[in-house]
Amino acid sequence: MDRRIKKNQAAIMNALMQLIAEKEFEKITINDIAERADVNRGTVYSHYSDKYDLLDKCIEDQLTHLMESCYSADAKGPFPTKTPLLHTIKEIKQNAPLYKTLLSIKDVSSFRIHLNSMINKQIIEHMNETNLSIDDLSKSIFAQFISSAIVGVIEWWFNQSMPCSAEELTDRLWSLLEMNQLIPLKTN
Template identity: 45%
Template structure:
């Protein structure tokens, strides 16, 4: 992609994100985004259909970065569940303003839905349905863990992250392991 196009798109995305941290999505205008990004309205419309398309691409961009940051890289396939969770919480901590706004905004259900879909995909790839899990419906189990995890993340972020990323990763992993112990008794 042309560097100028990439630079314009990044400026638009940054301006949009900055405005979302300052005000509700419904109150943001294309003119405000253009002014803050130092581009004209036409430039925005050349990259995005409308403000909803910009929102969707912004969400997609942030969730892709979250997913990329929290997955093993290259030869790092032996990353533990705790390490993966810890990386996830640290990334969320570093980008707390954006994720807080997205999770607390009642009008932006698209974010929560995409986060849930991403979580479901990740859990489906990692969940072991043998042993004590063989009698549990995989779809229900995946939905349970995805919803519970998102609920914990949402609580942590909206309550100003009262515990460290490491502590949250340990606690969430402990809860998942506890489920395994409860199921085996």
């Protein structure tokens, strides 16, 4: 990809991330973003249709990084061991203010949906790799069941202002996943 595009998109996304940490999303103008990114206002529009679109792309980007940083550390597939799950949760905790904001923003195909679909996708992919004799419908339902559960727990954790440590949350979540036989299904 063209160098300029890569740099400017990075600058713009970064600018929005900074601003989100500073003030309410609705109060942020395209001008603010362009100014912070040190980029012409038109350049923002050339890449994103509006600030909601931009936020959307930011979320996708953020989640991709999150996933990468977590899986690169250890193993493949969605949470084959407890470690990457813990990594993920810790990573989220580290950027808590950001993620909390992202989770709370309305008017957007929100962060929750993105996170859900990303985990969902990972689970389905992994089920397909380990060719099990399960029909597609069952797979879909199972994936949705698990991903919703994980995201829901994380969301709850945030809304309760993280009432337990990342480690404890991971332990308990892990137990539940085990109960659903997610682990034997993954450890190929």
